[in-house]
Amino acid sequence: MGRHREFDMEKVLDAALCVFWRKGYEGASYADLTEAAGVERPALYSAFGNKEALFRRALDRYSERYLDYLPEALKLPTSRQVAAHILYNAVDLNTRFPNHTGCLGINGAVAGSDETEPVRQALIDFRAAGQAQLHERFERAKAEGDLPETVNTEALAAFVMAMTHGMAVQAKAGFSRDMLNAVADQALSTWPAKSS
Amino acid sequence: MGRHREFDMEKVLDAALCVFWRKGYEGASYADLTEAAGVERPALYSAFGNKEALFRRALDRYSERYLDYLPEALKLPTSRQVAAHILYNAVDLNTRFPNHTGCLGINGAVAGSDETEPVRQALIDFRAAGQAQLHERFERAKAEGDLPETVNTEALAAFVMAMTHGMAVQAKAGFSRDMLNAVADQALSTWPAKSS
DNA sequence: CCAATTTCATAATGATCGTTATTAAACCAC
DNA sequence: GTGGTTTAATAACGATCATTATGAAATTGG
Incomplete structure (x- = not known):
């Protein structure tokens, strides 16, 4: 039960990947990430955890996709x-x-x-x-x-x-x-x- | 006239260079720089200008020294x-x-x-x-x-x-x-x- | 010795950092 | 429909970011 997630986690992850790819881990801010993903901050935290965890997921996806x-x-x-x-x-x-x-x-x-x-x-x-x-x-x-x-x-x-x-x-x-x-x-x- | 500078600009620049060398431009904070140089923040600003100018001076010194x-x-x-x-x-x-x-x-x-x-x-x-x-x-x-x-x-x-x-x-x-x-x-x- | 000037150290500036309360909205089981 | 549960959006959190007022200490010229 409960409300359904409204965004596509894979698309959000791809957007985050592109930001990290361009600006690096330290140079990518949550302002950048949320703007690119089209999702608010708490959504990123609830879906992926903190910034480091999000980066690691993006790195995994980088391996798989590219x-x-x-x-x-x-x-x-x-x-x-x-x-x-x-x-x-x-x-x-x-x-x-x-x-x-x-x-x-x-x-x-x-x-x-x-x-x-x-x-x-x-x-x-x-x-x-x-x-x-x-x-x-x-x-x-x-x-x-x-x-x-x-x-x-x-x-x-x-x-x-x-x-x-x-x-x-x-x-x-x-x-x-x-x-x-x-x-x-x-x-x-x-x-x-x-x-x- | 006026008070004399109490620190050696070359030594301070060398210290800043080491910090940038290790942590990069974005990863080096003024807390790191002042601690390594042993001088307070305003001294760095008055002697070298802002962070970007300090980095450029450090890069020049890197060329000369190494x-x-x-x-x-x-x-x-x-x-x-x-x-x-x-x-x-x-x-x-x-x-x-x-x-x-x-x-x-x-x-x-x-x-x-x-x-x-x-x-x-x-x-x-x-x-x-x-x-x-x-x-x-x-x-x-x-x-x-x-x-x-x-x-x-x-x-x-x-x-x-x-x-x-x-x-x-x-x-x-x-x-x-x-x-x-x-x-x-x-x-x-x-x-x-x-x-x- | 006084006045002008420069450097020093302390501490504050507004902005942005990553991270969360908090509250309203949407959904499912019953 | 109603209660329990999950997500969404707004806004705030303390910490740290680069940068700078501020005023005391130190030096030189007159």
């Missing part, structure tokens, strides 16, 4: 294809929406006040999870002979992630899609080949 | 040495101080509220200036035959900068110096050789 290219990439046959798929899709995602360029995993919080520390750590974990999957995939590639025995797969995964982070910063700075694709080309230009 | 490796790098004989000098020195700077890891150019502001927009833009310009110098140096390298005629020097400069940005994010996330050096190794292994 990062499907990551599991896709891991299924590709060669490590180079995996990396290329990730980098070019990251460029696409980082430049597709003029209202929120870059990546939530970076824009969300790189540095901030002590109060934002749990969110900053959540984003560190979020990025580390992607890197771990990539690392694992590269280990498999090494076992399959797709990568040389000498390669440092952990560093290689960190390198690919560093590229996505760096391009996300550049996308947020207004770099064009073409420019970022050229940067990705460069990153892939001499992928470690199985020498001998 | 980014001397950039002009050093540009003087090196080959483009590969230039890039290597930049990347390894960036790793060193990003991991040298446990209290403020990463890079002010990134930690300062990637995303934020609308109020922080001028500072965000100043950091974009700051990073663009470094990239432009690098681009120019690579153009010279091409003219000297150090780089192939076919290379996209703008994308190459953007690639090196993307690496520094990405590694700065990772340094702020707690990556070790050794790990980041391995990432830099990887970035340089993709360096374009003058084929044939």
Whole structure:
């Protein structure tokens, strides 16, 4: 019994996601969030809890809705294809929406006040999870002979992630899609080949 | 005439720089700044102006005190040495101080509220200036035959900068110096050789 | 030594922050 | 329909934000 909820929680979450994506965790105020969502403050609190909980829900939704290219990439046959798929899709995602360029995993919080520390750590974990999957995939590639025995797969995964982070910063700075694709080309230009 | 200033402006500026370096522009409050500097609020305002002006002064000082490796790098004989000098020195700077890891150019502001927009833009310009110098140096390298005629020097400069940005994010996330050096190794292994 | 001037420290400014009482409206079971 | 329950909207909460009056302390020129 009781009154029915009048708003669509998914739409509200999408609106909040866009605000966080654009302004980051600390830069997004409840005034921004409620305006974007078209809902009053208490509705956000009753539906999602506090700001940190809302951000975590938005981050989850970000994974589900926009990062499907990551599991896709891991299924590709060669490590180079995996990396290329990730980098070019990251460029696409980082430049597709003029209202929120870059990546939530970076824009969300790189540095901030002590109060934002749990969110900053959540984003560190979020990025580390992607890197771990990539690392694992590269280990498999090494076992399959797709990568040389000498390669440092952990560093290689960190390198690919560093590229996505760096391009996300550049996308947020207004770099064009073409420019970022050229940067990705460069990153892939001499992928470690199985020498001998 | 009049009373003398009792604090050292350079030391106060250094203290403010460390706070911004650690918490970013938006995450650094005057409570943080005054505590670190050991001076009261009105002293900061009378000496530097408002928060934005203080940040800009801190950014200038950051360039002078910590980014001397950039002009050093540009003087090196080959483009590969230039890039290597930049990347390894960036790793060193990003991991040298446990209290403020990463890079002010990134930690300062990637995303934020609308109020922080001028500072965000100043950091974009700051990073663009470094990239432009690098681009120019690579153009010279091409003219000297150090780089192939076919290379996209703008994308190459953007690639090196993307690496520094990405590694700065990772340094702020707690990556070790050794790990980041391995990432830099990887970035340089993709360096374009003058084929044939 | 006095007057003018500058810096200092204390404390207050209005605004905005994230978070909730509070009350009216809408719904279901009975 | 009526009572119990959930949501909606208004408005307020204390805390903190960046910024600044205010007045005492300190210094120099006359």
